[in-house]
Amino acid sequence: MKYKNIEELLYVMKLTIIIIVVFVGILFGSGVVSAAGYNDYTINNSYSYSIGLSGNTSNHFVRTGIQLSYIYSQLTNDTSLTYIRYRVKFNGSDARSDYDPNLTITLAGNYNNNGMWGETVSPLQMSTNSRSNSTQGQWYEYSRSFDPNTGSQVANRMLYLFLSGVDEYDYCSFTVEILEVRYRKYVVDITTSITSDRYIELEVNRFSGATDTRVAIQNINDGRWIAGSSNSRVAFSGSNTAYTVIDTGVMPEKTYTYYLYYQVGSSTSIPPVGPIVVLVKVPSDATLAVEQTIDAGSSAAQWAHWANDNAAAAEDMAREARDRADTASTNALNAYNEAHLANTKLNDMQVSITNIQNNMGADTAPPIINLGTLSGARATSGTSIKAFLNVSDNISTTFNYSINGGEYQLLPVNGIIDLPVTEQGVNPIYVRVKDEAGNINSVFMKIRKL
Structure with a gap:
């Protein structure tokens, strides 16, 4: 020309x-979140759970919960159950109580019973002052579908077994087998733009059917939460499919990193999905930036x-x-x-x-990380478990890591680290990795203490 x-x-x-606005979306260190929507999946591998209540006398109410999200790691906080098929049997013949005997199997959001309730399982039931009406060792199969677009039925990943009645005898044990689980996994997308005041505007879009989608966004440069917080997420307003927030605490000629977390439903028993990493550079002249259409x-x-x-x-x-x-x-x-x-x-x-x-050679991309235990186990009776932290980066060769928000320490060359397992039951473990340029990525896993 x-x-x-x-x-x-x-x-x-x-x-x-001119300064180009750069958008990079990373899901768990790889992949780009592109469009809001969903995918449906089926789990056919069965799971068996036996409950022995022998010796529990004078109990009015006995409740046992099975966390489906622990059994099936796919059931993260971006999913909703759509169908479950299971069967139940008594292992003995002495199931009886003085009055009001009842066995109920139900799904709920968490332990305060604000989730979706099921019906009494029948004909599997106890009888009054006599042996069980159900044949010992006989399986009774049931199934139930759930509408993932109904707010009260969204994101249920906990199965509860309720055994109630006033008892002066020993309850017998029984076994539950989960035969099939179907679930829907949702995806959000995020776009960024620069306002005329040279602020950063972030817009998160959800699938229209995921009515209870919630998000949290953190400015990693200074640690500010511009939406939600570390332990709470912000719901979309009404039927809106987009959530928009403007970060006014930014300056021209600087690059900012944001972490986006999201979930479907209000459950706090499972960590949110994320972080999705977004990098944005504020231009020196917003007017020129708005006038130009830059090929991404x-x-x-x-x-x-x-x-x-x-x-x-x-x-x-x-x-x-x-x-x-x-x-x-x-x-x-x-x-x-x-x-x-x-x-x-x-x-x-x-x-x-x-x-x-x-x-051009500046390192602005976070490292790609993968975490797994050396043995492949997700449970231990000890207070820690050996894990392998695999880290790769386009420039950096040495890295520092932090566990559950603790101090950063140098990652050994062999990548082997100790994960703390201190609490009885499920221990959520967050590991952050920082490269030589200060870029941070994180990974999450759960280890059960036996």
């Missing part, structure tokens, strides 16, 4: 060599080459001006001034190009 004069060239350069596939290197080509064109124009000065003595002074001006502006552009090229 030819330009009429150096001023026109510089104007085009000014419009194109173009890299800084392409822009640098484009600038180099136009700089060469400017140099040719300056050389022509000097030639005219040699052949036309009457215009020599004017031609010299024009060439001098062109060279001065060319030098300024070359400095800008050099700065772009020098910064």
